[in-house]
Amino acid sequence: MSQGSGIGSGIGSEFDLIDRYFKPLACKDAGALNLGDDAALLDIPSGQHLVVTSDALVSGVHFLDSQSPKDIAHKVVGVNLSDLAAMGAKPRAVFLAAQFPKDIQENWIAEFALGLGQALEETGAVLMGGDTVSTPGPMAFTLTALGMVKTGQALQRNGAKSGDVLFVSGTIGDAALGLLCATGKLEENAFLLNRYARPQPRLALGQALAEGGFATACIDVSDGLLADVGHLAAMSGLGLTLRADSVPLSDPGKANLEFLEVILCGGDDYELAFSVPPNNVSKIKALSAKLDLALTQIGVFNDNVPGVRVVDGAGQVIKFATDGFKHF
Amino acid sequence: MSQGSGIGSGIGSEFDLIDRYFKPLACKDAGALNLGDDAALLDIPSGQHLVVTSDALVSGVHFLDSQSPKDIAHKVVGVNLSDLAAMGAKPRAVFLAAQFPKDIQENWIAEFALGLGQALEETGAVLMGGDTVSTPGPMAFTLTALGMVKTGQALQRNGAKSGDVLFVSGTIGDAALGLLCATGKLEENAFLLNRYARPQPRLALGQALAEGGFATACIDVSDGLLADVGHLAAMSGLGLTLRADSVPLSDPGKANLEFLEVILCGGDDYELAFSVPPNNVSKIKALSAKLDLALTQIGVFNDNVPGVRVVDGAGQVIKFATDGFKHF
Structure with a gap:
């Protein structure tokens, strides 16, 4: 030093x-x-x-x-x-x-x-x-x-296949809402503030996915869910349909649904988003129980349309003011 | 990235x-x-x-x-x-x-x-x-x-022994004088400016010393010659007598001897200073010829007095206004 x-x-x-x-x-x-x-x-x-x-x-x-x-x-x-x-x-x-x-x-x-x-x-x-x-x-x-x-077990971003299911760990948007709390734009909430201040890297999950060979691609959610799963799709040369109402939210997250764009695009979650072949989905559910960590299916990769389509429960496309796919 | x-x-x-x-x-x-x-x-x-x-x-x-x-x-x-x-x-x-x-x-x-x-x-x-x-x-x-x-060949700072000879590569003080040029405190000199701007890491020398097992300790001269050889002495639990008139200088360095303190304490040289058992000295001279790089004997480690004593050609101790041994 x-x-x-x-x-x-x-x-x-x-x-x-x-x-x-x-x-x-x-x-x-x-x-x-x-x-x-x-x-x-x-x-x-x-x-x-x-x-x-x-x-x-x-x-x-x-x-x-x-x-x-x-x-x-x-x-x-x-x-x-x-x-x-x-x-x-x-x-x-x-x-x-x-x-x-x-x-x-x-x-x-x-x-x-x-x-x-x-x-x-x-x-x-x-x-x-x-x-x-x-x-x-x-x-x-x-x-x-x-x-x-x-050797040979490292998870990368470019391995997703059409038909793979997109999972995400934990809950999304808490840190971005926590930043709103910290900057006085949202009522103070200890849980959200802590999620912003002290990200917990999902090390046990990443290692289990690598060892088990369960996932075809993986990324951590740092720039915002939509941007990062967009990277997975782009690096894998695929499109992705993401169900907004499937994205796992904490209770404070659910209480702030008017900030849906912040939740999906805000970043700093440090959860893992990963693609899983359909025949491995049951293994992910078992892993979720073993790690005592929510692992939620939020989308499916396809080879139809490049980019991420966000849809609501009725299948209608949701558009956001900010582009969720690029950070610049 | x-x-x-x-x-x-x-x-x-x-x-x-x-x-x-x-x-x-x-x-x-x-x-x-x-x-x-x-x-x-x-x-x-x-x-x-x-x-x-x-x-x-x-x-x-x-x-x-x-x-x-x-x-x-x-x-x-x-x-x-x-x-x-x-x-x-x-x-x-x-x-x-x-x-x-x-x-x-x-x-x-x-x-x-x-x-x-x-x-x-x-x-x-x-x-x-x-x-x-x-x-x-x-x-x-x-x-x-x-x-x-x-494995086992890495050069470290703490291995010098009493009686070991201190060598330094290249010439000392050029970069510090180059900084004086760059900041208008010394007449512009392309050689000195280049030595400040583009340090050349002595990779071939370091690797040869490690492979040959010729040196007992080594450090790069970044904080100034006196400070860094002071680290070698301190980490090895030894004293060191350094002959100021043995320190290798470039021609522009010799032309600016009124800046002796800048030369010895100024830093940014990125030469290597290393200790060598007396029976390996001939190997260092051979290495100098092989690498076409000046390797100059400038001092001897002892177990008499902790710290670095800088002496002139007559053996008289030279004192500097700034403490050459610590950077803070």
């Missing part, structure tokens, strides 16, 4: 802070070399693919400056490990490059490191390195996550 | 820009999955350690906003791969998380991607993923580099 050109020039204590708060998280793996070397060393067992993903989160863009340091740490970890979950990978190590404003307080870093430790503990990944630098701009974190999946 | 919450909302073309400029760099490895998936897949041969490092570079802190996009790309790559060089690792893949201001121009990204491709080409690493997000603050890049080294 490098501390070059770092925070706290002139304060003189930040170097020690990093040692105090981040080094203990890294000591869980000898390959982290106690964060004292140029890089970390890892051994990857044969028969395993290494799975690597890297996500940057900027204050004011991907999280709110007003959020607690612990929540921000949970989000930084959750967002990244969700990408490992979507490939069916088991987390192994993370590398954190933190950009802190020069006036960062010791207490903020201490709380952030505490949240980071908790979030990693929940997922089985270990902090093995990174960088800590100062920025004249907003706080930002880039986490690179390394995981492993048995 | 994820493009979520990305640049150019409303412009509508940035998504395509990324596809156009970064995807071609990633197509060199099938495991990059065409940047279309959640993460990349890599196979690590057995008998190899994976070596991982991650560095963040922020505009105005680690590079100048006025530098060319190509130079900035070279710096982002060079700084990171220098950490792999210091471990003796062979580069394999990089993951780039880019934070761009919303008003970034297509031409800037095109030039940056061109520089990135060149810099990677020189080192043998392939772009395999990353992230592209917008920031209301300064441009910033986090590169995570993955390399490999034979």
Whole structure:
């Protein structure tokens, strides 16, 4: 872990802070070399693919400056490990490059490191390195996550077949509604706020899908359900019909159906959407029971019309003001 | 590669820009999955350690906003791969998380991607993923580099022994003097400016040291020669006497000896400093000839006095206003 050109020039204590708060998280793996070397060393067992993903989160863009340091740490970890979950990978190590404003307080870093430790503990990944630098701009974190999946078992986006059923885990739209709560546009609701603040990567589900060979394609729902299942369809060269009234909602979600577009397009769910051949559907229902996690059938892939058609219970197409299929 | 919450909302073309400029760099490895998936897949041969490092570079802190996009790309790559060089690792893949201001121009990204491709080409690493997000603050890049080294051969910082000789590659201080040129504090000099703008990671040297088992400890000179050899001494629990008049200087360096402190403490050299048992010194001289790279003996480790003592030709201790041993 490098501390070059770092925070706290002139304060003189930040170097020690990093040692105090981040080094203990890294000591869980000898390959982290106690964060004292140029890089970390890892051994990857044969028969395993290494799975690597890297996500940057900027204050004011991907999280709110007003959020607690612990929540921000949970989000930084959750967002990244969700990408490992979507490939069916088991987390192994993370590398954190933190950009802190020069006036960062010791207490903020201490709380952030505490949240980071908790979030990693929940997922089985270990902090093995990174960088800590100062920025004249907003706080930002880039986490690179390394995981492993048995050779040949990685879930990808491009494997869906016509006739495959689209499933989604958990409930959709809670985080987007939580953001409305956090920004005062919706009445405060602890459940929704928590779903926004602390995404839970669906690691057990992703690994079970990969090991069982049950799914033909998988993606995590980060940019919004419609956009992400649109990626699955596009990468697989298929069309998709999605039943809006099948999309699983939490009770607070059901109570805010006037925000249907926010729910379907808002993002930050970090649930998994995956395609399943019809003859594997019963296995998904069994997996749902085993994991105690709702897995709901919300659509069917076809080779008729490219793109996602959203229909209501009567089969009528629903149009949205925002394009749910592209983020830009 | 994820493009979520990305640049150019409303412009509508940035998504395509990324596809156009970064995807071609990633197509060199099938495991990059065409940047279309959640993460990349890599196979690590057995008998190899994976070596991982991650560095963040922020505009105005680690590079100048006025530098060319190509130079900035070279710096982002060079700084990171220098950490792999210091471990003796062979580069394999990089993951780039880019934070761009919303008003970034297509031409800037095109030039940056061109520089990135060149810099990677020189080192043998392939772009395999990353992230592209917008920031209301300064441009910033986090590169995570993955390399490999034979199990048991990785160079570390803590292995120097009393009596070992300290070597350094190339010439020292050029980049720090180049920064003085770039900021108008020293007369413009193309050689010095280039040394600042385009660090050359000493990959062949690091790999040769690791394979040959010639060195007991190694570090790259990023925070300044005195600080970094101070790390080697401290991590090895030793003292070090360094001869200031032995430090290898370029001709422009020799012409600016009034900046001796800048030369010894200024950083950004990205040369390797490494400790060698006396009976291996002849092998280092042979390696220098083979690599056509100056490798110069500049000090000796001892177990007398912790810390680095800098002495002149007459053995008199030289003191500097800034503490060369710590960056904060």
